[in-house]
Amino acid sequence: MSRLPARLQPAWPLLKRVHRLLSVLAGVVYRPFGRFLGVRGLPRTATTSSAATVERDPDVTLHPGGPAEILDRGPAQGSPPAHWVFERGRHAEIPARYVLDIRDGRLVGDFGASVTPGGILDYQTSGYFGLQGWREHPVFLHPRLPQVEQHDGTLLSLAARGTAGNYYHFLYDAVARYGVFEEAMPGERVDAVVVPHASGYQKQILELAGIPGPYVQPRADRTIRADRLLVPSTPNQDLDAPRSATEWLRKRLPPSGATGTPTRLYLSRGQLPGARRYLQEADLWPRLEAQGFVMLDPGTLSVQEQIDVFHGAEVIVAPHGAALTNLTWSRPGVRVLEMFAGTYVHLGLWTIAEAIGGIHYRYLVGTGTLPEGREPTGIVDDIDIPADVVLAELDLLLAQ
Incomplete structure (x- = not known):
């Protein structure tokens, strides 16, 4: 949305519906040809849960992390009272945390869509804004995947929708997932981390959080392929800021003890x-x-x-x-x-x-x-x- 020219922003609701419809129609046309295009072939199908991905593709395993979280929040106070957005957010169920381990995995675009060697889009770790199902995913908008960038060894992906240029999404949808990785695979070493790091604040946060490089920049015009791709679960997919993520960020990036700041x-x-x-x-x-x-x-x-x-x-x-x-x-x-x-x-x-x-x-x-x-x-x-x-x-x- 923020990338649209100002004159087009009022048309955003219509453009979003068109975008979703085009993804569905293009996928119907392009998906069947994925098997003939090698590593640039589109996913031929998708799963709605990572557990189902593991069942359907022998090159995928799952490393369990922390338990599910049930969030029951009191009513938000404000005007007008009981606004429906806040009322809808009072209850949330966050699935158990995990890391998906994909041998010969592909990571598509700056939104970090996870694709298995068997041509399955793991929708649970590849969510996008405003979709009602995996068929609407923008990965299907083009006849084939973007140009492939091969990486040897093991890559950890922290890329997700919105993380390339938004402070909120970078913290909660990218950086906080490093805590999921540490929890599910303690002591595991990786050869590189796929994470946005082009801006000053991103570099500062990665350094303060102690997330070691080297870093690989996700790009809209690239598919990253790795011998082994590790993808932590995305517990903030619905803007829920689960306690596990919030507490990890608070501990990992503590205040310096500075005094005299405005109150x-x-x-x-x-x-x-x-x-x-x-x-x-x-x-x-x-x-x-x-x-x-x-x-x-x-x-x-x-x-x-x-x-x-x-x-x-x-x-x-x-x-x-x-x-x-x-x-x-x-x-x-x-x-x-x-x-x-x-x-x-x-x-x-x-x-x-x-x-x-x-x-x-x-x-x-x-x-x-x-x-x-x-x-x-x-x-x-x-x-x-x-x-x-x-x-x-x-x-x-x-x-x-």
Whole structure:
């Protein structure tokens, strides 16, 4: 969505439906020819669970990790009360963790689709945004797989949808899966790790987390083939921030002990159109500043500085955005107010707060509507909430 030109972003819901339909139709045409195209042939079929993949392909084994997690969350507090997105997220069942071990495995595109030598797409470790089944997967959009890049030895894949350019997905859908690998295969050594590492924050996080290289950059125009491919399970597929992932990140990337960081934060997204800006920021900010808030763009800080600032914060007000992923390092007792456009409500930051426990969280949804059960349409829509409404909600939060 963020890659679309601004003029096309309002058409995102229609374009997504077309994308899914084209994947289905193209797959019907192209899949039967996969057997004739060698390593670049499309998967001929798929499974909905990795256990089924193991049963159907003798070149695949599964290394069990930690147990399943049942998450029952209390109701999220905010306005309007009991918003259906948060109500739907109150219960989640996270499958048991594992690592899939594929001999002569293929990893497709920057979304990291896992394909076995028998031509099976392991859909459980290859999920993509907004799909209703494996036949809609974008791996089927083209007649054959992208150009193959051969790697000798054992590769560990941390690649997944969204991890190439989003701070939230990189932390929870890529880096946190290294914990699954360590848990399921303790002491196992690999020859390289497939993980996005082109940006500064990605390199910093990998170093802070102690994930050794060498690294291989997943690319949309490449299929990575390895003698042995290890693929950890993806427990954050539904934005659930399971406690196992949250706790691993908190322990693996601890605060430095820095003092003197601001205790009241307002996170700004700036005022560029098409960037989910908060429209009334010029009205709200002077009134927050008078209450001791500091305006912050976390993207201007190093990763360690972001960890330290959020660890020391006592109150955080912010429009929805990936910067709030840093709640991962907040302490119980912090108070958080997250603002949304009415057309795009996202539970991923609330689930982090719930996983930590003891965080006082409130949401505030602005103008626009998102019909119940519908896919969000306004991913980059501006947030339109009068400053007086925000301050009133902040008073409720501080009074909790």
